[in-house]
Amino acid sequence: MNFATFDLNLMRVLDAILREGSTVHAAKRLNMSQSAVSGALARLRYSLCDELFVRHGNRLVPTDYAKSIELPLREELDRLAAILAPPSAFDPATAVGTFRITASDFFAEMLMPPLADLLRKQAPGIRAQLVDLVPNSYIDSLETYRADLALIPNQSIPNWTSSQPLFYSSFVVIARRRHLQLATAGLAPGTIVPMDLYCELDHALFSPEGNFSAMGDAALARMGRSRKVVMTLPVFSGVCRAVAESDLIALVPRQLAERVAPQMGLELYRPPMPIDPPLVIAVWHRRSASSPLHRWMREKIIGLTRRLNEGEHTSIGS
Template structure:
């Protein structure tokens, strides 16, 4: 079974042998016995790679979970000690979390687990869940969406969107609208917007909300990172919709003012997603629990029932 798992991971008997510290002939022999026992070809050659059959792909995840379960069963019983633990934990998320999570996580790791390294990597555009596999990430922090069978998830926090502008925005000042007030709908649609979009789309949930009331805004620029959105707004007359927590954190630092949106928008729920194969890993469980604790602090009071 370990040979089958290694070939599924590596796509090669040579690399599977190196992974298991076995010769290629020993791996090939084990594969021949598996084919006979399971009555399936298991792999077919495609160029330099061994491509799994439909049957082999169907058992890949259950096989890995079973091997992990057996490994955990046979491992010596011990209590996880974060102070002595070593490892790397990779998080895939938008740069919102570079501001709202990573500084707090850096302080926590320095005090409690100085030999655990943390990485924040980008999301895969158009398919955030795929970031877990593509980047070999341990945890994805993403907007709520359907979760595949191989993953587990937990809700973290809700966040409303607010309008940000540079200080003393001329059109809002002329209209007598003060920070904290609702931007009039006509002005909201008239002023150019900057949109956060890793995919480069010119519409998002704000546009869907406007369409429901028969209005449109002018999206003049898209950026793949929130930091760029905020900086573009701070140095122009464009405006943007961004998460409230981010606006409150960095707005005063770069000269932004915050207003309320004229269009109703349900606050999105942000969730944590991880591969089920990592669920019982002591390091993963400890890091997962610490990150969830840090993020649930952000939850808005009016939407606390998140399980």
């Protein structure tokens, strides 16, 4: 390939096909015709001396060579975009783009509705996507371009990322109204569930990884006790629904519990053991730090989520 005569516009086409797995969807992404994208792919194959994609059903699957240059290509295109679009030139009212957030469905309730309203009013051309957390690999989606921002519990992060603290969130116990054992014990909503009863009841647990223990179990273990987890679910909405329609109980973030309790028929109680409220942080790849769209979106998201903060880091249930 003669780089001096190579059409660099073809790199945008290659990136779009790698992202979409389809010339049809790549054409929509680039605002081009499908025939133009197919023609560009033919030129790419000739110039790069590789098939680049093979058809598998309705998708185009990248060859090993195409896969090997996918991330380096995307990094270079991002770098060029940052160079050619200085921050002063960014106007959210006219900006067009897609911003992907990887987070639990806690944020489907607590972030996405106000974010939708904000984007409608300030940046109607920007699309927001909430994508699933990848079990045991929350950060990798940033490196592989599956997400632009991760909203996760505080943890050690690699040196190619940046982070910002967002909010602390305490936990409450949820149970359905007129829960048999809790009613028999004469417990009023908002009171502490006695330790023996708490450990005796069946629990549902939020765990994208399918683990049968979490922060609540570590807190119990420090007191020499354990609970009975009989069900795990990868989404908080599933945990709340399972509790609402059974005699299971669960520990969930207080903000979420207060939001969904009225429509799901849930009552809130205090756990019998102290649990340090975890800090939730925003994490992003440093390559995106200077991107005008990324900076604007993360500032708005950080502002919206910080409203959830419970204040000083104090233990509850003590």
